[in-house]
Amino acid sequence: xxxxxxxxxxxxxxxxxxxxxxxxxxxxxxxxxxxxxxxxxxxxxxxxxxxxxxxxxxxxxxxxxxxxxxxxxxxxxxxxxxxxxxxxxxxxxxxxxxxxxxxxxxxxxxxxxxxxxxxxxxxxxxxxxxxxxxxxxxxxxxxxxxxxxxxxxxxxxxxxxxxxxxxxxxxxxxxxxxxxxxxxxxxxxxxxxxxxxxxxxxxxxxxxxxxxxxxxxxxxxxxxxxxxxxxxxxxxxxxxxxxxxxxxxxxxxxxxxxxxxxxxxxxxxxxxxxxxxxxxxxxxxxxxxxxxxxxxxxxxxxxxxxxxxxxxxxxxxxxxxxxxxxxxxxxxxxxxxxxxxxxxxxxxxxxxxxxxxxxxxxxxxxxxxxxxxxxxxxxxxxxxxxxxxxxxxxxxxxxxxxxxxxxxxxxxxxxxxxxxxxxxxxxxxxxxxxxxxxxxxxxxxxxxxx
Ligand code: FES
Ligand SMILES: [Fe+2]
Numbered sequence: 001x002x003x004x005x006x007x008x009x010x011x012x013x014x015x016x017x018x019x020x021x022x023x024x025x026x027x028x029x030x031x032x033x034x035x036x037x038x039x040x041x042x043x044x045x046x047x048x049x050x051x052x053x054x055x056x057x058x059x060x061x062x063x064x065x066x067x068x069x070x071x072x073x074x075x076x077x078x079x080x081x082x083x084x085x086x087x088x089x090x091x092x093x094x095x096x097x098x099x100x101x102x103x104x105x106x107x108x109x110x111x112x113x114x115x116x117x118x119x120x121x122x123x124x125x126x127x128x129x130x131x132x133x134x135x136x137x138x139x140x141x142x143x144x145x146x147x148x149x150x151x152x153x154x155x156x157x158x159x160x161x162x163x164x165x166x167x168x169x170x171x172x173x174x175x176x177x178x179x180x181x182x183x184x185x186x187x188x189x190x191x192x193x194x195x196x197x198x199x200x201x202x203x204x205x206x207x208x209x210x211x212x213x214x215x216x217x218x219x220x221x222x223x224x225x226x227x228x229x230x231x232x233x234x235x236x237x238x239x240x241x242x243x244x245x246x247x248x249x250x251x252x253x254x255x256x257x258x259x260x261x262x263x264x265x266x267x268x269x270x271x272x273x274x275x276x277x278x279x280x281x282x283x284x285x286x287x288x289x290x291x292x293x294x295x296x297x298x299x300x301x302x303x304x305x306x307x308x309x310x311x312x313x314x315x316x317x318x319x320x321x322x323x324x325x326x327x328x329x330x331x332x333x334x335x336x337x338x339x340x341x342x343x344x345x346x347x348x349x350x351x352x353x354x355x356x357x358x359x360x361x362x363x364x365x366x367x368x369x370x371x372x373x374x375x376x377x378x379x380x381x382x383x384x385x386x387x388x389x390x391x392x393x394x395x396x397x398x399x400x401x402x403x404x405x406x407x408x409x410x411x412x413x414x415x416x417x418x419x420x421x422x423x424x425x426x427x428x429x430x431x432x433x434x435x436x437x438x439x440x441x442x443x444x445x446x447x448x449x450x
């Protein structure tokens with residue numbers, strides 16, 4: 001063997017281990033993951049706002065499991081395996097709703113929304129009796145954090161707080177629990193769930209497939225951090241330009257909307273485009289209350305930049321002060337070459353009381369604010385968006401979009417999965433900027449080898 005293939009290696013603090021194609025294409029590996037990852041870790045089940053009121057429920061599909069998350073009449077949050085205790089029929093089909101009881105479509109057993117067995121038709125015909133506690137829905141652990149419901153099938157796993165460790169305190173200043181859902185999409189991808197997750201563990205690809213980012217983010221100076229249990233984060237300067245490129249003389253159009261919203265004149269920045277980021281921080285600090293935003297818990301950098309957390313094994317939290325994305329990949333069926341790719345977008349809506357109490361006059365804002373990286377603040381957050389599910393061909397054909405950046409990733413990803421099937425591919429050969437990929441796979445190894 002050559003030195004290159006034998007030399008022990010580290011990517012920063014992350015030790016090298018082999019990432020071969022087996023984990024992306026092998027059914028056997030996928031079955032191991034069911035036993036050793038999905039049933040052992042805390043998982044994002046869905047938005048907490050879908051279970052705010054008694055009777056609210058939603059179904060989280062994690063094939064072959066299906067999990068009901070519910071708010072009981074007594075106001076308690078619960079999570080249950082979605083399986084009738086009579087003969088194992090799936091109790092509730094996918095979706096969300098508000099009910100007091102679920103009735104099995106097969107023989108009509110019904111269960112209260114706290115999981116307890118409510119009614120069995122012809123109960124007197126069960127000569128073994130109906131031990132109600134035993135026949136109630138099987139529950140799993142559930143927590144609400146960061147505006148999302150999290151579930152865990154393993155009774156012996158650490159708490160969600162322990163599992164996420166320092167991530168908890170880092171995320172909380174963004175107050176994601178105060179944001180409302182504005183988009184709920186699922187794309188059916190033709191790739192392993194890790195292939196798409198890997199893509200969000202590195203910025204190496206950004207200059208190649210996301211050229212628009214050069215004029216609003218500085219990826220080369222991003223900072224990666226590594227946490228226990230396979231989690232990572234990356235901090236990226238926003239409202240700036242890629243530091244590898246010549247500095248443009250004029251503020252790029254990608255930043256105009258934000259400047260206008262904050263009452264800043266782009267002509268003032270001719271020849272000093274790199275001052276925009278700092279001044280956006282100052283303006284947001286100054287105008288926050290008049291815009292209806294409370295930025296008190298956030299640092300100046302957090303007002304202009306973007307931070308992304310990759311939570312093992314499958315959730316990505318992208319945070320900025322006014323918007324929060326939860327991206328999630330899930331296995332699909334029994335095929336390791338397929339997955340679901342979900343996007344929940346949540347938004348902080350301006351607080352009218354805060355705005356009214358502000359002494360700063362800011363007529364340009366009228367009743368709404370276009371602030372942050374996204375521009376449309378048309379909704380008020382009171383209407384839940386409908387779930388939209390489509391396949392990747394719809395993205396490739398331009399019939400659907402998950403934003404231009406995610407669409408660009410989706411274009412690439414099926415070819416990665418295809419390549420994984422080739423005899424000509426031995427192992428991933430990462431660079432230091434892909435260390436978060438390695439950290440993620442090392443956590444996978446820890447679980448699989450247990
Ligand atoms: S399987 Fe549900 S009532 Fe029979
Ligand atoms: Fe990307």
